[in-house]
Amino acid sequence: MAVRRLFVPKEVFYGWGAVESLRQWPGKRAFLVTDKIMSSSGHAEKVLKPLRESGYQVQMFDEVEPEPSHATIRRSADRALEFQPDVILGLGGGSCMDAGKLTWLFYENPQLKEMELPQLREEARRYPLHKKASYVAIPSTSGTGSECTPVAVVGLHTEKMPIKVIILNLSMFPDVAISDAQFPSTMPPSITADTGLDALVHALECYITNRPSDFVDALAIKAFQTIYRWLPKSVHNGQDKEARERVHTAATMAGIAISNGTLGLIHDMAHQLGSAFHIAHGRSCSLMLDAGLLFYLDRAGERFIEAAEIIGLRPKDARDAAAKLLAALRDLRKDIGIPITMQQAGVKEKDFMDLLEVMATNTRTLPLRPLKETQEQVKDLFMKSWRGETL
Numbered sequence: 001m002a003v004r005r006l007f008v009p010k011e012v013f014y015g016w017g018a019v020e021s022l023r024q025w026p027g028k029r030a031f032l033v034t035d036k037i038m039s040s041s042g043h044a045e046k047v048l049k050p051l052r053e054s055g056y057q058v059q060m061f062d063e064v065e066p067e068p069s070h071a072t073i074r075r076s077a078d079r080a081l082e083f084q085p086d087v088i089l090g091l092g093g094g095s096c097m098d099a100g101k102l103t104w105l106f107y108e109n110p111q112l113k114e115m116e117l118p119q120l121r122e123e124a125r126r127y128p129l130h131k132k133a134s135y136v137a138i139p140s141t142s143g144t145g146s147e148c149t150p151v152a153v154v155g156l157h158t159e160k161m162p163i164k165v166i167i168l169n170l171s172m173f174p175d176v177a178i179s180d181a182q183f184p185s186t187m188p189p190s191i192t193a194d195t196g197l198d199a200l201v202h203a204l205e206c207y208i209t210n211r212p213s214d215f216v217d218a219l220a221i222k223a224f225q226t227i228y229r230w231l232p233k234s235v236h237n238g239q240d241k242e243a244r245e246r247v248h249t250a251a252t253m254a255g256i257a258i259s260n261g262t263l264g265l266i267h268d269m270a271h272q273l274g275s276a277f278h279i280a281h282g283r284s285c286s287l288m289l290d291a292g293l294l295f296y297l298d299r300a301g302e303r304f305i306e307a308a309e310i311i312g313l314r315p316k317d318a319r320d321a322a323a324k325l326l327a328a329l330r331d332l333r334k335d336i337g338i339p340i341t342m343q344q345a346g347v348k349e350k351d352f353m354d355l356l357e358v359m360a361t362n363t364r365t366l367p368l369r370p371l372k373e374t375q376e377q378v379k380d381l382f383m384k385s386w387r388g389e390t391l
């Protein structure tokens with residue numbers, strides 16, 4: 001067996017009230033990166049209070065917007081450089097946790113702050129972190145898994161459409177992930193559904209596309225099973241504490257799986273579709289789910305069978321497993337109010353055709369690794385999704 005490496009945070013605290021564990025984290029000056037929703041809802045205070053009470057001086061930057069701009073992250077880093085924290089925290093959805101990571105990266109390496117995004121994308125991976133501060137990620141949604149990944153996304157507006165630039169640095173892996181379900185427990189049903197579906201797709205897409213790994217497979221398949229079972233309860237009754245906790249913990253498990261395994265074409269294409277039509281990420285993944293998964297059926301038949309079986313289906317063979325799995329996932333999405341087709345998501349045919357070429361080009365060139373798939377293959381998958389093709 002080849003030698004493999006598993007990236008995990010130094011510590012993961014999970015369960016209701018896990019944020020109180022911050023009292024044990026060593027440091028004197030804490031800088032919290034978050035957004036106005038977290039600061040005005042009282043969630044930020046749930047983080048700051050245990051820190052203050054254990055003797056920290058604290059400062060907060062709460063100006064992170066969805067898909068934060070480079071300018072916002074530079075401002076946050078400037079504030080951190082003035083304050084000189086020894087702990088940086090990111091609280092919120094993926095945008096806040098990513099903005100926190102990049103604040104940390106710039107704080108530790110101020111020369112990176114001056115680079116424009118294309119150069120930063122190339123250079124960022126070479127710079128070390130952990131010299132001046134540790135990083136604590138606290139998700140307020142049960143979805144992105146950013147609390148357990150070494151990547152951050154920055155929004156960039158181009159002439160044709162906004163795109164997402166992915167910054168990778170293997171040492172940008174959070175020291176601590178705090179998966180405390182009291183933060184997502186106030187999400188409305190539509191955001192619970194959208195973010196939960198993202199987490200489900202992380203788990204399933206990773207399980208189907210990843211090269212076999214006992215560690216990653218175990219996290220991915222268990223996360224898939226848990227989210228499949230508990231997400232509907234979490235959407236239909238946000239007060240269901242057990243459902244909230246199960247989905248939240250599973251989303252973090254899926255995050256560890258994807259940072260050690262792979263995602264595939266569903267995510268590659270969903271990023272571009274979402275940017276082009278301003279569709280929330282979980283919904284974009286839903287629109288790409290059938291075509292994106294089926295692309296792997298020939299080479300990962302056994303995985304389809306295992307994924308189907310883990311949610312209680314009894315397939316005859318790989319093709320039957322894929323058909324049953326996709327049908328079950330259609331039922332799940334209908335149940336939680338997530339669109340399955342482009343038409344349901346309000347995408348107009350002319351707009352889709354106008355942007356098809358650029359979406360396919362960006363799918364192939366913008367991810368961390370250029371795709372092996374050809375322009376025609378990617379366009380074909382977008383078209384299959386447009387037509388709603390499935391098994």
Ligand SMILES: [Fe+2]
Pocket residue numbers: 144198199202267281
């Ligand atoms: Fe995702």
